Amino acid sequence: MTQDKDAPLREDIRLLGRLLGDTVRDQQGESSFDLIERIRQTSVRFRRDDDLAARRELEGILDALSREQTIQVVRAFSYFSHLANIAEDQHHIRRSRAHLLAGSAPREGSLAHAIGHAIDQDIACPAELAAFFDTALISPVLTAHPTEVQRKSILNCQTVVARLLDERDRMQLTPEEAENNLEALRRAVLTLWQTRMLRPTRLSVIDEVSNGVSYFESTFLRELPRLYASLEDRLSKADPALGALELPPFLQVGSWIGGDRDGNPFVTAEVLEQALKMQAAAALGYYLDELHTLGSQLSLAHGLVSASDALLALAERSHDSSPHRSDEPYRRAISGIYARLSATHRTLLGSDPIRHAVADAEPYLNVEAFSDDLDILHRSLQANGSAALARGRLRHLRRALRVFGFHLAPIDLRQNSDVHERVIAELLEVARPGTAYLEQDEEGRCALLLEELATARPLASPHVQYSDDSESELAIFRAARAAHLRYGKAAIRNCIISKTDSVSDLLELAVLLKEAGLLRPLENALDVNLVPLFETIDDLENASIIMDRMFSIPGYRKLLSDARQDTQEVMLGYSDSNKDGGFLTSGWALYKAEGELVETFARHGVRLCLFHGRGGSVGRGGGPSYQAILAQPEGAVQGQIRLTEQGEVIAAKYGHPEVGRRNLEVLVAATVESSLRPAGADTTPAAFLEAMQALSDTAFKAYRGLVYETPGFEQYFWESTVISEIAGLNIGSRPASRKKGTHIEDLRAIPWVFSWSQCRLMLPGWFGFGSAVKAWLNANPDDGLARLQTMYRDWSFFASLLSNMDMVLAKTDLAIASRYAALVKDADLRTSIFDRIRAEWKDTVEVLLAITGQDELLAANPLLKRSIRNRFPYLDPLNHVQVELLRRHREQSGDERIRLGIHISINGVAAGLRNSG
Known part of the structure; x- marks a missing residue:
């Protein structure tokens, strides 16, 4: 008899659903429970049996809900998700x-x-694999998301539930233990129900920072060192000659939260400083806790074990005079290390640790000094018969320090090129009246900027009051310089320029960095990476041309060589290119841009590191990371890759420590496989490229024709989705649009894609493909x-595109989407546009299945x-209720209760879809 592998999953879902139902009954009464259960059963019948009578019954129940009943239903189904x-x-x-186990x-x-594949196929031996990591960089980068900032209290409750389920799964419980576990689960679900899901006030950037830091505390600080240890041990086992291998910190987690100013006026120098401080507090707190535990474990007595002279000297310097530890040199040494780290905590954060x-x-002057002391412990244990002890907690602590330093995660700075342009124009006009920078052509601008970069003289004067924009930008870069001095240069490594479309955009940033001392011409020093972000279809097509011109500037090329290791x-923008040209054209433009960049960089002898600005949804470049990395053009992954992690994907990927470890492992595995593919192994036939170009051209016309050329489409979008509520419900710290107004061109990509996901159309993830293939088949x-x-x-590129589209189309529900379309007041507009969308969806599904x-x-x-x-039977009611809440x-x-209900429903639908934003 075949084992039903999914039976335990269904049992867990039934158990949690039953406990949630019991909680609703106990807390809200039998009538509330009966109502929610009736909705659930009707929804299941409608979804699984395609029962149209059930659909009408479900809509009737939901439309008749009172305000209080609506809130209870939304909460119940959101928590179930x-x-x-x-x-x-x-x-x-x-x-x-x-x-x-099998x-x-x-x-x-x-x-x-x-x-195993690399070794078995003679692609690389273990020593070559170890050398590969010497220059590798793999970095998921967390970014804030306006709809997915869960409270730490909610995350804590979910962690308890996960731990208790895991306990039931791994342990053979006695009847009493099983009952205790069930009771603990019941308490956890009750606590979840009684905990406010959302913050009552507008989210601040600091709230978003706190949310981001929580994933380091729950997952990254512990799981990253374990992943490194596993990789090192695997390579050493494959080749014992490698010995006790210690790889460099190639895998790191970054953050944009607190440094991303593009369209967010609330990210200031003060916010950046506070974000850095909060991150440092998490890192130092972790190290102090680990040292305390390590001290309790390393109770080695000097009469029973030897210690190195360096370790004994470290113990002697500790000023630990306790007679109970007089013959325990490791404990005394750790006491001294703890004391120095405690003083570092005081110096960097202005407060003493709790313990x-x-x-x-004396405080540690830098991370290296702290690391040196831990290395003394390690070497002494290794040399004196205690090597096994060095492979435990100490190993993980040493690794954590090398990865996270005192800064926890490097914060990227990002700003729109238009802002840099205005600031530079003002600085030049004040310093050199009549410069008229904004009136200069590209050649004139570059000449002015290169002239400034050739001198160490600053442009800004401390005696001039500049505009708020200029003062804010200068303050950010000065704060970055101060962060380097305080936490080390690893704290801020990248400055990203949104909407890069010219060489002058890069040079403008270079001049601003020089103002803060982050670029020092006389030393040929550049302390951060200048990272262009190419976002629109046109910008992607011009990316290699711009970088070719940039590399042709001798001064910049020398900076790369001397300061940035060539x-x-x-950065490539998946979200805005999709909003600009649609799913298929965006994917194709990105693929072509990568191939052209590979050629350009190779010609100039520069190593390319691509930063993929992917969102959670397919419409923003989302989808399985493993397939996405392997689908890159040949040479695009040269051992270095960064990619953004956004939205509810962060919680889905990294909310649970073991799941987080697995997702980090996937990134490393895919990068290794993609980087080590033999040259020419994946040469794409010209016929494929020609077909893809033809498909893209037609899909582009279909998408632009609907979104940008259909009269009234903007009104349709704002009335048929949750976009106006996202913009006005105090969700997140960032405005939904870069400018005031409703123009789609100005709308940020996150709310654009997220709104289509909420109404279950997922339009940015598929629209245009059906028209493109139909036209192709007619022509061929x-x-x-x-x-x-x-x-x-x-x-693999085309297969990955279609696989992601398959997923999006399966999550689309035209019946539910039609209820959102009914919110459009103009009946003729509603009918004409929705009918076009429905026809394209049917065509897209038909051709996808055929291919x-x-x-x-x-x-x-x-x-x-x-x-x-x-x-989905539990998600559908949330959508139906959300429509009614939007109407009200x-x-x-x-009505604040209605606003609350909409916000909770947004959270619940996002959780149910798992990759909607």
């Missing part, structure tokens, strides 16, 4: 462990598979479909299909 996510994560862990072959995306040191001590980072009636089928089979050979959507992805089957809000916008 979060609990279902926990159950799914636990099931992924369960299945991974089952594979390992001795199954390593799965794709694992380090065991990537390293005081045994004596006063490496240049380039004989072999058109066969060629597309071959492209899907043999070209992939599937009978239905997600036939090739049973895991995701199962997930949708399990969660727009009729009586002053």
Whole structure:
């Protein structure tokens, strides 16, 4: 009899659902429970049995809800989405462990598979793999998201639920233990129900920083060192000659939160300083706690074990005079290290840690000094018969310090090129009246900027009061310079220029960096990377031309060589290119830009590091990271890759420590595999490229025709989605648009894509593909479909595009979307646009199935299909209620309970979809 592998998942979902139902009954009464249960059963019947009578019944129930009933329903189904996510994560862990226990072959995306494949195929020996990591850089970068900033209290409750499910799964519990576990789960669900899901006031940037730091505390600080240890041990086992291998810190987690100013006026120098301080507090707090525990563990007595002279000297300097530890040199040494780190805490943060040191001590001047003391412990243990002890907590602490330093995570600075342009124009006009920088052409601007970069003389005067924009920008860069002096240069490594479309955009930033001392011409020193962000379709097409011109400037090329190890980072914008040109054209423009950049960089002898500005949704470059990295053009992943992690994807990927570890491992494995592919192994046939260009041209016209050329489309979008509520409900710290108004051109990509996801249309993830393929088949009636089928089979880029589209289309629901469309007041406008969208959706599904050979959507992805089957009956009611709440809000916008209900429903729908933003 075949084992039902998904049975434990269904059992967990039923258990959590039952506990949530019991909680609702106890807290809200039998009538509330009966109402929610009736909604659930009707929704299940409608979703699983395609029962149209059930749909009408469901709509009737939901439309008749009172205001208080609506809030209870929204809360119940939102919490169920979060609990279902926990159950799914636990099931992924369960299945991974089952594979390992059964001795199954390593799965794709694992380090065991990537390293084993490289060695078995003679692509690289263990020593070459170890050398690969010497120059590698793999960095997921957390960014703030206006709809997914969960309170730490909620995250804590979810962590407890996950831990208790894990306990039930891994341990053979006695009847009493099982009852205690169930009671603890009941308490955790009750606490979750009684905990406010949302903050009552507008989110600040600092709230977002706090949320980001929580993932370091729960996942990264502990799991990253374990991942390094696993990789090192695997390589050493493959080649014992490598010995006790210690890889450099190639895998790091970055952050934009507190440094991303593009469109966010609330990110100031003071906010940046506070973000850095909060991060440092988390890092130092972790190290102090680990040292305290390590001191309790290393109780080695000098009469029973030897110690190095350096260790004995360290113990002697500790001023730990306790007679109980007089013959325990390791404990005394750790007391001294703790005292110095405690003093560092006081120096950097202005406060003492909660647990005081045994004596006063000098603070560490830098991370290296702290690391040196830990190395003394390590070497002494290694040399005196205690090597096994060095491989425990001390190993992880030493690794954590090398990865996280005193800064925890490097914060990227980002600003729009238009702002830099205005600031430079003002600085030049004050210093050299009549310069008229804004009236200069590109050649004239570059000449002025290069002239400034050739001298160490600053432009800004301390005796001049500049505009608020200029003062704010200068203050940010000065704060970055101060952060380097305080926390080390690793605290801020990158300055990103949004909307880069010229060489002068890069040179403007260079001049501003010089103003703060981050670029020092006389020393040929550049302390941060200048990172252009190419976002629109036109900008992507011009990216390689701009970088070629930049590398042709002798002064800049020398800066790269002397100060940045001949490496240049380039960021590619998935979100704005999608909003500009649609899913298919965006993907193709990105692919072509990467290939052209690879050629340009190779010609100039510069190493390329691509930074992928991906969102959670497919419309913003989302989708499985493993496939996305392997689908890059040849040479695009040269051991270095950064990518943004946004929205509810952060919680989904990194909210649970083991799931977080698995996702980090996937990034490393994919980078290794992509970087080490033999040259020419994935040469793309010219016929594929020609077909893709033709498809892109037609898809672009279809997308632009709908979004930018259809009269009234802007009104349709604002009335049929939650965009106006996202813009006006105090969600997140960042405005929804870069400018005042409703123009789609000015709208930020996150709320654009997120709004389509909330109404279950997912339009940015597929629109235009159906029209493109239909036109292609008409033009190529004989072999058109066969060629597309071959492209899907043999070209990883095209296969990845279609796989992501398959996922998005499966999460689309036209019946639910039609209810959102009904919010559009103009009936003719509503009908004409929705009918176009519906026709394109049908065409897209039809051609996708024809190319992939599937009978239905997600036939090739049973895991995701199962997930949708399990969660959508509980997600659908949230959408139906959200529509009703939107209608009521727009009729009586002053009702705070309705506003709260909309916000909770947004959170719940996002949690149910898992990659909507």
